[in-house]
Amino acid sequence: MNKTLLIIQREYLTRVKNxxxxxxxxxxxxxxxxxxxxxxxxxxxxxxxHKVAVIDSxxxxxxxxxxxxxxTFEFPEGVDTSNYLTKGYTDIILIPKFDGTEKKINYIIxxxxxxxxxxxxxxxxxxxxxxxDNMLQAAGINKAQLDSIHKQSQFAELKxxxxxxxxxxxxxxxxxYAIGFGSGMLIYITMFIYGxxxxxxxxxxxxxxxxxxxxxxxKPFQLMSGKIIGIGAVGLTQxxxxxxLIIGLTTAAQAFIPHDVMxxxxxxxxxxGQMPMAGGGMMKAGDAAQQIYKVQHTFSTxxxxxxxxxxxxxxxxxxxxYAALFAAVGSVVNEDPQDAQSLMLPITMPIIFSFxxxxxxxxxxxxxxxxxxxIIPFSSPMVMMARIAYGIPGTVPYWQLGLxxxxxxxxxxxxxxxxxxxYRTGILMYGKKxxxxxxxxxxxxxx
Amino acid sequence: xxxxxxxxxxxxxYATQKAVDDISFNIEQGSIFGLLxxxxxxxxxxxxxxxGIFYPDSxxxxxxxxxxxxxxxxxxxxxxxEERGLYKxxxxxxxxxxxxxxxxxxxxxxxxxxxxxxxxxxMESWWNKKVEDLSxxxxxxxxxxxxxxHAPKLIILDEPFSGLDPVNANLIKDEIYGLxxxxxxxxxxxxxxxxxxxxxxxxxxxxxxxxILDGTVGDIKQQFKENKFGIKLAQVxxxxxxxxxxxxxQKANQLTVKIREGYQSxxxxxxxxxxxxxxxxxxxxxxxxxxxxxxxxxxxxATTRAFQPVTD
Numbered sequence: 001m002n003k004t005l006l007i008i009q010r011e012y013l014t015r016v017k018n019x020x021x022x023x024x025x026x027x028x029x030x031x032x033x034x035x036x037x038x039x040x041x042x043x044x045x046x047x048x049x050h051k052v053a054v055i056d057s058x059x060x061x062x063x064x065x066x067x068x069x070x071x072t073f074e075f076p077e078g079v080d081t082s083n084y085l086t087k088g089y090t091d092i093i094l095i096p097k098f099d100g101t102e103k104k105i106n107y108i109i110x111x112x113x114x115x116x117x118x119x120x121x122x123x124x125x126x127x128x129x130x131x132x133d134n135m136l137q138a139a140g141i142n143k144a145q146l147d148s149i150h151k152q153s154q155f156a157e158l159k160x161x162x163x164x165x166x167x168x169x170x171x172x173x174x175x176x177y178a179i180g181f182g183s184g185m186l187i188y189i190t191m192f193i194y195g196x197x198x199x200x201x202x203x204x205x206x207x208x209x210x211x212x213x214x215x216x217x218x219k220p221f222q223l224m225s226g227k228i229i230g231i232g233a234v235g236l237t238q239x240x241x242x243x244x245l246i247i248g249l250t251t252a253a254q255a256f257i258p259h260d261v262m263x264x265x266x267x268x269x270x271x272x273g274q275m276p277m278a279g280g281g282m283m284k285a286g287d288a289a290q291q292i293y294k295v296q297h298t299f300s301t302x303x304x305x306x307x308x309x310x311x312x313x314x315x316x317x318x319x320x321x322y323a324a325l326f327a328a329v330g331s332v333v334n335e336d337p338q339d340a341q342s343l344m345l346p347i348t349m350p351i352i353f354s355f356x357x358x359x360x361x362x363x364x365x366x367x368x369x370x371x372x373x374x375i376i377p378f379s380s381p382m383v384m385m386a387r388i389a390y391g392i393p394g395t396v397p398y399w400q401l402g403l404x405x406x407x408x409x410x411x412x413x414x415x416x417x418x419x420x421x422x423y424r425t426g427i428l429m430y431g432k433k434x435x436x437x438x439x440x441x442x443x444x445x446x447x
Numbered sequence: 448x449x450x451x452x453x454x455x456x457x458x459x460x461y462a463t464q465k466a467v468d469d470i471s472f473n474i475e476q477g478s479i480f481g482l483l484x485x486x487x488x489x490x491x492x493x494x495x496x497x498x499g500i501f502y503p504d505s506x507x508x509x510x511x512x513x514x515x516x517x518x519x520x521x522x523x524x525x526x527x528x529e530e531r532g533l534y535k536x537x538x539x540x541x542x543x544x545x546x547x548x549x550x551x552x553x554x555x556x557x558x559x560x561x562x563x564x565x566x567x568x569x570m571e572s573w574w575n576k577k578v579e580d581l582s583x584x585x586x587x588x589x590x591x592x593x594x595x596x597h598a599p600k601l602i603i604l605d606e607p608f609s610g611l612d613p614v615n616a617n618l619i620k621d622e623i624y625g626l627x628x629x630x631x632x633x634x635x636x637x638x639x640x641x642x643x644x645x646x647x648x649x650x651x652x653x654x655x656x657x658x659i660l661d662g663t664v665g666d667i668k669q670q671f672k673e674n675k676f677g678i679k680l681a682q683v684x685x686x687x688x689x690x691x692x693x694x695x696x697q698k699a700n701q702l703t704v705k706i707r708e709g710y711q712s713x714x715x716x717x718x719x720x721x722x723x724x725x726x727x728x729x730x731x732x733x734x735x736x737x738x739x740x741x742x743x744x745x746x747x748x749a750t751t752r753a754f755q756p757v758t759d
Binding site for chain 2: 003006007010014204205208209210211212213214215216217218428
């Protein structure tokens with residue numbers, strides 16, 4: 001059997017057979033679900049409730065200002081800035097008298113703790129809406145009319161579509177964001193996990209002097225590439241198991257949905273969201289069915305095969321690009337793990353930097369920064385995944401995708417070649433602390 | 448007998464030192480060859496060139512009558528480095544199988560050979576153990592088996608006895624003799640001179656990257672002998688004044704004498720007989736390899752350069 005294949009096989013099997021691998025593969029998705037649920041719960045639960053005393057010299061805010069989840073507005077008597085805290089209010093708003101002719105007035109909110117930007121926004125929206133209502137009423141529209149206008153004007157709902165070769169296709173910014181951020185994040189995490197795994201593997205071989213035995217039967221490059229490919233295969237296996245796990249769980253979850261609800265969902269799907277006419281009027285789909293249809297419909301707007309295919313490509317490309325560098329670092333480190341820390345820094349910095357660009361790109365995928373970062377191989381695996389979710393060729397033209405893939409492939413070929421040269425010397429070198437300058441010298445010398 | 452290995456003017460320079468500087472020697476097929484030298488003499492670099500890990504800067508290596516081709520000849524070589532290298536978490540049987548397959552053996556072939564050696568060295572019960580469960584001596588034995596498993600023509604052993612108890616050391620020693628008898632050549636690298644004297648047919652001593660000694664153990668001892676003899680007399684006289692020798696050392700009635708130039712051992716005997724002393728013992732004292740080694744290496748920078756005091 002081919003020797004590199006033997007090495008790949010060993011690296012793969014020893015890791016996959018490990019109990020820890022099975023455990024993390026199963027626990028990781030559960031952990032993520034718990035984490036998301038936990039943070040969502042905390043962000044809802046953790047929102048501070050404000051009880052605001054409004055001191056209004058004009059007298060028209062009472063009844064016109066709407067309470068929200070976080071804000072309760074009250075118009076008490078005998079409360080002022082000196083005693084609002086003792087009377088159980090968290091904030092007090094002072095609105096001066098005005099008659100509508102002023103260019104600008106200032107009203108003041110006083111509170112015990114600084115209020116957040118979001119809260120400031122919410123308060124000023126509420127106050128401005130109340131002023132607007134007041135002006136409209138002054139212009140002769142009565143309150144009943146105003147209320148019905150407010151209610152009626154909510155009928156418009158935004159539906160985004162994108163160009164899709166002559167026809168248009170529905171798109172969902174929310175879903176794109178989630179996919180972009182999720183896949184970028186996943187690549188970021190796995191790059192660190194598997195990169196570090198490669199490095200530790202190389203360090204083990206070096207410090208246990210296995211490398212000496214090995215390089216007398218295989219070439220150092222075979223040893224390095226076998227390890228990188230073997231661990232990459234472990235990563236792919238993990239993803240595959242996650243996909244199977246997710247499909248399995250959703251199928252299992254569907255089994256709990258009552259049969260008639262699913263029937264309604266099916267009808268909705270066939271009729272493109274509208275219930276067919278039956279007898280005298282529209283058939284009404286149940287709330288549950290509408291929810292499920294909405295979720296399924298949103299998910300169907302994404303081009304899953306392309307996204308998954310490209311995810312695998314960018315995961316592998318990014319992994320190969322960085323794993324080779326991690327292997328090179330592992331080969332020059334001696335027993336001291338502190339050396340590893342300092343030598344790793346030049347590798348971890350671009351990864352972290354790419355992650356920051358990714359979080360921006362996922363909000364605005366067409367900035368020049370995002371475009372270039374998605375082409376340069378240092379950052380392309382993460383940043384391109386963030387952009388791809390917004391659509392090809394709408395957001396990401398084919399030429400950008402092609403160029404990005406090409407640079408990534410040539411990028412990892414280059415880092416592998418470079419690291420191979422460092423690795424060859426480093427793996428048999430003991431007791432000496434190696435600097436980046438020396439590694440550079442090894443990489444670019446002739447023989 | 449033909450040479451399995453011929454080194455011609457091998458050179459390997461590093462940026463700061465000449466690790467191997469123009470070394471040539473031959474190793475006969477089926478012999479047990481000792482490669483000696485103090486720490487940092489260039490032994491490891493030399494061995495790494497012989498095992499194809501490093502390419503020499505200049506010079507050539509002839510292996511088995513042809514120019515050494517690391518890619519294809521590597522299967523004919525077994526190398527056991529001084530520092531043992533095994534995967535700690537891997538099961539012993541799997542590990543042996545893996546390393547044997549990397550040497551180029553087929554799976555079934557490797558399996559049969561592992562079984563043979565494990566049985567021979569009474570290691571069968573180890574199969575499912577992990578390396579981290581083994582003692583130092585046990586992992587030594589395992590490493591030895593892995594090195595010789597594929598029946599290489601040339602076996603290179605770097606300090607093979609360190610950490611072995613006398614029983615296991617003897618076991619391995621017997622295996623080494625056996626392998627040599629069956630036609631394998633063994634290169635044996637060590638600092639332990641008494642082992643070299645006992646085992647090796649031929650030795651080479653390197654120091655500071657250069658060869659300083661090359662020959663059979665017997666020849667070298669002859670070459671470095673100081674014409675010393677040990678004599679035991681029934682009764683030692685107060686004064687021993689002879690033209691042919693001088694007394695170097697005396698312990699009770701045992702004397703060590705050095706024969707003066709131009710005289711032979713018989714002259715000493717003649718003198719002693721003439722004086723009518725009763726000779727109980729008369730034998731030549733050859734220097735031990737240890738003494739030769741220390742004599743040759745001491746005083747060179749090799750052993751002292753690391754700790755030289757800083758002087759202006």
